[in-house]
Amino acid sequence: MNVQVISSVNEARTEDLQHKTVIVIDVLRATSTMLTALANGCRDITPVETVIQAKQLQENGVLLGGERNCKKIPGFDFGNSPLEYTESEVNGKSLVITTTNGTRAIQKAGKASRILIGSLLNARACAERVVSTCGEAVILCSGTNDAFALEDGLCAGLIAQELIDHMPSSKQVTLNDLGLSMLYAYRDVSDRLPETLLSCVNGKRLTRLGFRDDVLHCARVNVLPFAPAVQDGKIAASAACL
Numbered sequence: 001m002n003v004q005v006i007s008s009v010n011e012a013r014t015e016d017l018q019h020k021t022v023i024v025i026d027v028l029r030a031t032s033t034m035l036t037a038l039a040n041g042c043r044d045i046t047p048v049e050t051v052i053q054a055k056q057l058q059e060n061g062v063l064l065g066g067e068r069n070c071k072k073i074p075g076f077d078f079g080n081s082p083l084e085y086t087e088s089e090v091n092g093k094s095l096v097i098t099t100t101n102g103t104r105a106i107q108k109a110g111k112a113s114r115i116l117i118g119s120l121l122n123a124r125a126c127a128e129r130v131v132s133t134c135g136e137a138v139i140l141c142s143g144t145n146d147a148f149a150l151e152d153g154l155c156a157g158l159i160a161q162e163l164i165d166h167m168p169s170s171k172q173v174t175l176n177d178l179g180l181s182m183l184y185a186y187r188d189v190s191d192r193l194p195e196t197l198l199s200c201v202n203g204k205r206l207t208r209l210g211f212r213d214d215v216l217h218c219a220r221v222n223v224l225p226f227a228p229a230v231q232d233g234k235i236a237a238s239a240a241c242l
């Protein structure tokens with residue numbers, strides 16, 4: 001299986017994504033937040049690119065979440081902190097979310113045959129789901145404002161490692177050069193991921209803004225057993241088995 005790792009939304013060309021399984025990663029924090037909300041019983045999540053689109057989807061009982069400049073958007077129920085999306089807040093509810101990078105990456109992958117939502121939290125589940133499919137796969141790192149973000153790259157490396165570990169011996173995983181680089185980088189820091197995430201640009205920024213615990217939450221590996229797909233514009237935990 002050919003697996004291409006793409007460094008940021010800006011680097012993703014439509015022809016690289018269409019007809020492929022695309023795993024979208026935004027470790028800090030969008031995809032980690034979505035997965036946490038689903039793990040806490042959120043019924044479904046609609047990721048949108050703009051604040052206006054989110055507000056247009058606002059209706060009774062629907063929660064609005066997201067950030068601009070790492071901060072909660074005025075009038076929204078939640079920011080982009082996974083720790084806000086507790087069971088008591090989100091269980092059984094629908095959520096519309098917009099973030100600077102992660103929801104933009106999901107929209108960019110719109111021509112993929114399947115879009116999976118990935119992070120360190122569910123890397124193994126993503127790999128297992130990809131192994132069971134045919135065709136090529138892409139790991140799309142959201143990055144930050146069109147630039148590479150280390151936390152997303154390390155997650156791509158972890159997913160590559162999980163793909164290698166779970167691929168039947170009759171099949172091989174072939175990575176592009178960025179994928180190989182991230183695999184080697186992940187192996188190098190796998191025993192100190194929390195410190196590594198706290199030391200990267202986004203980890204430092206979030207810590208400065210009071211979100212250190214978010215970084216530590218997002219640095220946990222393989223704690224969620226599902227890899228949800230985007231279907232008809234929504235992400236649902238039940239779509240994890242489709």
Ligand SMILES: O=C(O)[C@H](CS(=O)(=O)O)OP(=O)(O)O
Pocket residue numbers: 026028029030031067068069070071080099100101102103142143144145202
């Ligand atoms: O809230 C976040 O962690 C970031 C904000 S910023 O772009 O790094 O300022 O958004 P995300 O879309 O989750 O990367």
Ligand SMILES: [Mg+2]
Pocket residue numbers: 026027028029030101102142143144149202
């Ligand atoms: Mg990010």
